[in-house]
Amino acid sequence: MSKKYPIGLEILIIDNEKIPAEILKKGLEKCGHQVCVANDFYQACNLLKSDHKFHLVITDVCMQSLPMTEIVGSIAGLVEAYQADAKIFLLSGTFKEQMQIHKDLFDLSAYIRKGTHEDNLQEILSKIETLFPTK
DSSP: OOOOOOOOEEEEEEEEEEEHHHHHHHHHHTOOOOEESSHHHHHHHHHHHSSOOOSEEEEEOOOOOOOOHHHHHHHHHHHHHOOTTOEEEESSSSSSHHHHHHHHHHTTTTEEEEHHHHHHHHHHHHHHHHHEEEE
């Protein structure tokens, strides 16, 4: 029996690496989600403050020479203020211990280690299934 993932979620991907962000976007769109991509921290802040409501925010934590704590804390604060019901997934190719600490510190939904694009998509879909179960 194949897995039944929820569809139709509004998802924001924040990643300054354009190619991985676009690959992830296309994979999530193929699964029935609406996806926006912010390729820098400041664009992400503007999108989070907008009237657009997201179910899920997937953010890389290493970008634009900003400290990880500043990125994670700012994104978490904006989500809490403007996107109260959204879940946050942290995405990084490094810093496993620091990622877990930040996930716990800011009470975030998941930490996903960057790997192959297919691995990332499957891990994200699995976590989406857990957080947004289908009926």
